[in-house]
Amino acid sequence: MIRVLLADDHRLIRSALMGLINSFEGIQVVAEAGSGSEAIAAARSNRTDIALVDSALLPMDSGNLIAQLQSVDPAVNILVVSTYISDSYIRRLIASGARGFIHKDATVDELETAIREAAAGRQPICPGREPIGPCTTERETDQAPARHASLTRRQREVLRLLAHGYRSRAIAEELNLSVKTVETHRTQIMRRLGRQNMAGLVHDAIRLGLLPVPR
Incomplete structure (x- = not known):
């Protein structure tokens, strides 16, 4: 019950x-x-x-x-x-x-x-x-660990900032990248993780330990 x-x-x-x-x-x-x-x-x-x-x-x-x-x-x-x-x-x-x-x-x-x-x-x-x-x-992310492993260090950094609510321009400034490069990373992250929205990316960020959830 x-x-x-x-x-x-x-x-x-x-x-x-x-x-x-x-x-x-x-x-x-x-x-x-x-x-x-x-x-x-x-x-x-x-x-x-x-x-x-x-x-x-x-x-x-x-x-x-x-x-x-x-x-x-x-x-x-x-x-x-x-x-x-x-x-x-x-x-x-x-x-x-x-x-x-x-x-x-x-x-x-x-x-x-x-x-x-x-x-x-x-x-x-x-x-x-x-x-x-x-x-x-x-x-939907039961098979996600293998996909997580395919992310580069830079993509993990971008994912962490995305999950914290940063927009592309803010991420570019934080990581010293161009906005276009950030957008490219975001597209690649979503494709590699099989995601189509930010809610799914937040789940992945939590699973990776990039966005800790207080208990």
Whole structure:
């Protein structure tokens, strides 16, 4: 059984999500919360595998809710649900310790998949519609180590800066390269790693240790 903590500040949305999640085979909502402090209290009182958290609850007077939940239960996998959809926002969430991201425009199937993938230790990114693309997970990178080995030292440096949100011009200045050379490296990196968007590159950067994820 995958045990879920559901945190959203709208009671009606919590109720709807609870009924939906409880309809998934082998998944059950064991606690709910309407605020960050309630989420922390629920995490202390219940053993959970997944914390499904609305992004509106993340900022807290005592610090970011992701860090607070992980301090209570380091093993919990946090999935952030949000209307925001940008590579930089998703990168910040992953870097702050979130296991994955679900856009509110994602499908029911993607929600179920994200919960199962996160519980299995993978990092689902389900951004809904454009501009980033369909739901992806680390499962797509199971064969990635061989491709990682094909990256040159310079390409790893470029990948690290890309994953940290640097644009091509900033990377060029940092590495003393031309913008055209940086763009060439970026194209080669994406081709060698089999990626088509930044969300996938962030996964690879984490796997390579270029973008550490705080625990």
